[in-house]
Amino acid sequence: MNGKRWRWLFPPLYGLCIYASIRLVNDVISDTRFWERHWSINAWEIATCFTVSYVYFFVLMWLLRKRLSTTRPASRELLEAAFYIELISTFTLMPLAAFTDDGCQWYDVVNLYLIPLLYWLLFYAFARGNAWVRKSYEQQLLIEQINNDRLQTELRFLKAQYHPHFLFNALNTVYFQMDDDVPQAKRTITSLSDLLRYQLYDRQQTVPVHREIQHLDAYIGLQRERMNAHLRLEVYFSDQLRDQPVYPLLLLPLVENAFKYAGGDYWIKIEALLENGQLVFKAANAKPPIATVVKDGGIGLENLRRRLALLYPGRHSLETDDQPNAYSVTLKIDV
Known part of the structure; x- marks a missing residue:
């Protein structure tokens, strides 16, 4: 009634x-x-x-x-x-x-x-x-x-904090390429526009993990353009990572930090696997003899931890290993 x-x-x-x-x-x-x-x-x-x-x-x-x-x-x-x-x-x-x-x-x-x-x-x-x-x-x-509105606002804020540092690195690369190789600079700008399109316009809550990997692969390619030729870079993305849903831009800060703080023996290792229903992402880099102090904030791990806590409460782990000559981080997410 x-x-x-x-x-x-x-x-x-x-x-x-x-x-x-x-x-x-x-x-x-x-x-x-x-x-x-x-x-x-x-x-x-x-x-x-x-x-x-x-x-x-x-x-x-x-x-x-x-x-x-x-x-x-x-x-x-x-x-x-x-x-x-x-x-x-x-x-x-x-x-x-x-x-x-x-x-x-x-x-x-x-x-x-x-x-x-x-x-x-x-x-x-x-x-x-x-x-x-x-x-x-x-x-x-x-x-x-x-x-919920407050959490969504905080998530958008944390996500937006990744952009300034990313843009700074990319524009810095284009700046130096303009003097040596204009066609390559144009290709870099095209790659940059594709990366920004993913970050700015793809606003769905989750994306297939292969799209996130494509974005990372494009970012790594952009970073190769500006890095020293002596860099030893190893990248491996498992073919099993296809349509599993993940929230976008969670892996990018780990890759950014690996490129930002690489030094010493000058190597970087990045890999993404699927193990027991979990996305396992690892990023490691060599450290210079005098390690750069990583400040909190910006695109640091504290912001990433906060975003993970909001998006994957009780369904993730983030572990770091800081050795004298190397630094590594391992992120596991239930997918």
Whole structure:
């Protein structure tokens, strides 16, 4: 039953229960049988109860909507509801009792004030509890939505932090190529535009891992153009990594750091494997005799750790191994 139909059917049905209770109590006290009266009297009383029930219902619902936005104590709210119930009873049910049967007796007064009060207070308490539960649920949904929006904003911010350093390296490469090899500089710019297109316009939540690997491969190719010819570079990407979904740009900072801090024996090893349902990505590089201090922030590991914690909570590991002559990092993600 939908909400609108319930609002119109509930009051008369509830009013009929109240009327039956009042009549049964009155008949016990007065030793009468209301069904033995003329049918027109019963019909008049039932029709009046139906009409008055709508008055009770909509007044109490109005009061409920009004009080939901306040912090008034529940006891005061129930007293206010009781006041409105008794006020309606005074101007509707009491005149009805005065003009039917033998007039308004003492037991009529007690029953007409007490029984509707108990019924409608019970209804109000139930409706109030249901409204507060619904309001609490809606507030919880709103809080979750706010938290989700905040996390999405933070993810976009962390993702964007990779771009400046990447652009700096690429533009620096183009700058030096312009003096020696203009055609190669043009090809580098084309490669750079493809890389930026992936980073700026591919906004789906996850991408097939082979697209991420293609992006890394293009980035490594761009880095080869600017690196010293003595660099020993080993790259291996497993053919098993195809359509497994991953979040984009998680692997790029590890590759960037390998190129940025490579020195000493001047070698870099990069590999991506699929092991036991996990993407295993390893990046290692030789270190110069006097290692460069890696500052936190920017495209550092702290930002990557934070992004992984948001995207893969409990479904990833990131381990580093800092040796005197080499540095390596291993990232494992459930895919």
